[in-house]
Every structure is written in C-alpha cells, then in structure tokens.
Amino acid sequence: MSFYHNRLLEQDYYPVVRFYYYKEWEGFNMPNHSHEAIEIMYCLSGSCLIEVDGTTHKLKKGQFIFIDGDVPHRLFVEPGKSCRMSNIEFHFEELETVFPSFRHLVSEHEALRMLTESPKSYLLFHDSSDVFQCLNALILELDRKEDESVFTEQLLLGQLFIRMAELAAKQQNDTSEQHVYIQKSIEYMHQNYDRDIRVKDVADAVHLHPGYLHRIFKKAMGTSVNGYLINHRITKAKELLKRTNITITEIPHYIGMNSQQYFSTIFRQQTGSTPKQYRRESRYTDSRTVRSEHFKQQAK
Known part of the structure; x- marks a missing residue:
C-alpha cells in the first residue's frame, strides 16, 4: 500500500x-x-x-x-x-x-x-x-x-x-525562499545589465552572501550568476547589432562591458562569429525576408 x-x-x-x-x-x-x-x-x-x-x-x-x-x-x-x-x-x-x-x-x-x-x-x-x-x-x-x-x-x-x-x-520553504531570491537577482540583472555590475553587486541587491547566491542560483538555473549575466548581455548585443546602427566599438558600453576585446572574445564564444560577421549576416537575412514578403504581396 x-x-x-x-x-x-x-x-x-x-x-x-x-x-x-x-x-x-x-x-x-x-x-x-x-x-x-x-x-x-x-x-x-x-x-x-x-x-x-x-x-x-x-x-x-x-x-x-x-x-x-x-x-x-x-x-x-x-x-x-x-x-x-x-x-x-x-x-x-x-x-x-x-x-x-x-x-x-x-x-x-x-x-x-x-x-x-x-x-x-x-x-x-x-x-x-x-x-x-x-x-x-x-x-x-x-x-x-x-x-x-x-x-x-x-x-x-x-x-x-x-x-x-x-x-x-x-x-x-527553503526552496520557495530561494526561488524568490533568484527571481530578484534576475530582475536586478535585467534592469542593470548596461552598468558595470558584478556578482557581488547582485548579491548585495538581494541581501545574500555572494557564495550562497552562487550555489542556489546555479542549482536552480543550471548556470552561474556571472554566466547568466553574460548570456543576457550577449542577447542584448545581438539585438543592437541586428536592429540599430550603433557602432560595434560602442556596443560594449551599452551592455555593461567596457572592454572591446573582452566583448569580442565572449561574443565569438557564444555565437561562433564576430560582432561584425553577425551584423552583416543578420541584416542580409532580414533583407532577404523583406524582399520575399514584397514579392508575395506583388503576387497577390
């Protein structure tokens, strides 16, 4: 039974x-x-x-x-x-x-x-x-x-x-409490990713020790606090490269990465291409999509 x-x-x-x-x-x-x-x-x-x-x-x-x-x-x-x-x-x-x-x-x-x-x-x-x-x-x-x-x-x-x-x-109860801290940490990173923030800043914002936040965050999210922050910054960088004319040298400052070399290295690790290649390829794909839609409209 x-x-x-x-x-x-x-x-x-x-x-x-x-x-x-x-x-x-x-x-x-x-x-x-x-x-x-x-x-x-x-x-x-x-x-x-x-x-x-x-x-x-x-x-x-x-x-x-x-x-x-x-x-x-x-x-x-x-x-x-x-x-x-x-x-x-x-x-x-x-x-x-x-x-x-x-x-x-x-x-x-x-x-x-x-x-x-x-x-x-x-x-x-x-x-x-x-x-x-x-x-x-x-x-x-x-x-x-x-x-x-x-x-x-x-x-x-x-x-x-x-x-x-x-x-x-x-x-x-501990798991529920940890979930609240993790959500607050994510919100803080989403709101401040464009500043030069570190793991200690995130931990201070949610009133936890950095080591403890690292443990519960990685267990719940499968990545570290720093890893999540980097992934979010690169996602924002891809949007800027694809949808704006902001120069590639300026983009790191828009996402809280003040080193151009560090940004280029991380971007290539995450995407498999340089920022310049990503911008060129994404805009080429978008232009083909626009032309395709135009021809579809003409054919109607």
Missing part, C-alpha cells in the same frame, strides 16, 4: 517494519527492483548512487531517501568506494494497540498532513540529525524487542514520520 493511499486516511492502519539493517556496502551493484514495502535508506558515511524511478541521485553522509512502495530503484556503490547506511522497510497493517493510528497522526500534525497530500514516488532529504536519531532509536528498539507489544515501535515510527514531514516542509 502506498504511503499516500486514501485508505490510510479513512481507516485505522499502522506502519509495521518488515526489514531493517545497518550495513556497509563496498563496490556493490544492486539489481533494479521494486517491492510493496516503503523504504528509507539513510547514508551514515561514504557515498552511493541511488537510481530511483529512472533518475540517479548521489547520496552522501547525512542524506537519506524515502521511496514509496512499488517504485523501481537500485543501489550502486562505485568500485573502490564504500557506503555505510541504515535502512528500514515497512508497510501498513491493521493492529490492536492503543497508540494513535496513522490517520490520527496525520489529522493532528500539519506538516505530516501536507506530506501525505503531495504524492511523490520518492523524496530526497538533507538531514539535520533529527531523523537519524529517530531512525537509530527505532532500529535499536527492533534489535532488542523481546515482547509482542508494538507500542514503542509505533511511538518511534510516529516520531520518525513527524520529523521527516517537518524536514520536508522546511526544505519546501
């Missing part, structure tokens, strides 16, 4: 651990597989690759992945490297216990409710140690369990879910 199945919120079901381990993998290649149980894989040291639902992620110390039931996945540790991890697999059953059922936990905890309302085949987390402590306590309890009581196990599982849900909510 999926972690997000509607039945879990309509009837009284409880999570039950069916498999768990502490293990160190060395140069290991797990076959791709899936199972009904929901799985949490926590990296304690080293690193590994997790291929899940067709996407590969690198899992490092302090990171863990939550994989829903029946989702294809595999673990891969590169030759010569190792990864120590803890793991639990669980599913949901009907039990006789006084501990609140999963649906009651969801109804009482906002972050857990939000987590169940956003179905995903897997979730990747950067832990703040809270989840590790819950997971460690749970595995120790499972190791020394001597009676048939499930109360303590349910207590620890409930705590684990709540900490995981809180972490998911925090990461979502």
